[in-house]
Amino acid sequence: MTKPRLTIVADPDAAARQAADVIGNLIKHHPNACLILPTGRTPVGLYHELVVRYQAGCLDFSAIRTFNLDEWVGIPPSSPSSYGYFMDQHLFRKVNLRPENCHVPNGLAADLELECAAYEDQIQAAGGVDLALLGIGQNGHIGFNEPGTPVHTCTHVATVAPLTKSTNAYTFGESPVPDQALTIGIATILASRAIVLLATGADKAEILGRALQGPVSPEVPASILQQHPNVLVISDVAAASGLRAPESKESHPPHP
Numbered sequence: 537m538t539k540p541r542l543t544i545v546a547d548p549d550a551a552a553r554q555a556a557d558v559i560g561n562l563i564k565h566h567p568n569a570c571l572i573l574p575t576g577r578t579p580v581g582l583y584h585e586l587v588v589r590y591q592a593g594c595l596d597f598s599a600i601r602t603f604n605l606d607e608w609v610g611i612p613p614s615s616p617s618s619y620g621y622f623m624d625q626h627l628f629r630k631v632n633l634r635p636e637n638c639h640v641p642n643g644l645a646a647d648l649e650l651e652c653a654a655y656e657d658q659i660q661a662a663g664g665v666d667l668a669l670l671g672i673g674q675n676g677h678i679g680f681n682e683p684g685t686p687v688h689t690c691t692h693v694a695t696v697a698p699l700t701k702s703t704n705a706y707t708f709g710e711s712p713v714p715d716q717a718l719t720i721g722i723a724t725i726l727a728s729r730a731i732v733l734l735a736t737g738a739d740k741a742e743i744l745g746r747a748l749q750g751p752v753s754p755e756v757p758a759s760i761l762q763q764h765p766n767v768l769v770i771s772d773v774a775a776a777s778g779l780r781a782p783e784s785k786e787s788h789p790p791h792p
């Protein structure tokens with residue numbers, strides 16, 4: 537099994553540029569590629585970089601298809617707290633992605649289970665995912681696949697973990713953070729042909745170490761990425777500070 541490849545860069549801006557390079561290369565070779573996209577603090581710089589490159593005429597999103605990883609239940613897309621709103625602000629309205637090619641789960645659906653099944657069907661109908669871009673939560677979640685989520689899950693209704701609620705409270709102001717969200721599942725993420733995990737900041741150091749170098753366990757959902765054959769982790773120095781040196785270096789110390 538190929539281990540995740542790891543690129544360590546100086547800071548979040550360099551991580552954004554590196555991830556934008558990967559996406560640019562994909563679009564060049566697959567102009568109609570299908571992407572899974574994340575929200576959160578981590579990808580903001582990446583989306584900015586993609587917009588800058590689009591405005592410079594270097595990127596064409598006209599045939600690209602996107603599926604967002606997740607959305608809160610009960611929050612309308614008109615709300616600044618919603619992930620649909622986030623995507624409009626940071627990417628969708630700023631590049632030539634076609635609205636009909638951009639998908640965000642509908643957290644207002646009357647039947648959430650049906651919405652999840654339909655979202656999953658849309659991903660399959662798009663021919664599967666060429667590249668899944670992911671962040672990582674401080675508890676190791678990917679999307680809203682919180683600790684304990686079985687690996688076989690497809691798009692589903694998730695219960696948001698207490699830590700996730702507190703780290704996302706800043707987007708809700710005085711309002712309560714929802715208890716539930718819709719999320720693409722671990723099985724669907726793992727079915728992607730390539731995965732890029734972005735991690736920046738010292739608050740991700742401990743969990744990145746556990747995800748990449750600890751045992752594969754549902755308790756650290758991102759650890760399952762160790763079993764995917766094509767994962768690139770782009771980390772800044774701060775987030776990489778919890779990683780152990782490669783075993784080869786540890787077991788063969790240099791001679792004095």
Ligand code: PGA
Nearest residue numbers: 576577578579671672673
């Ligand atoms: P963040 O969230 O980018 O805001 O740190 C990442 C995540 O929870 O997956």
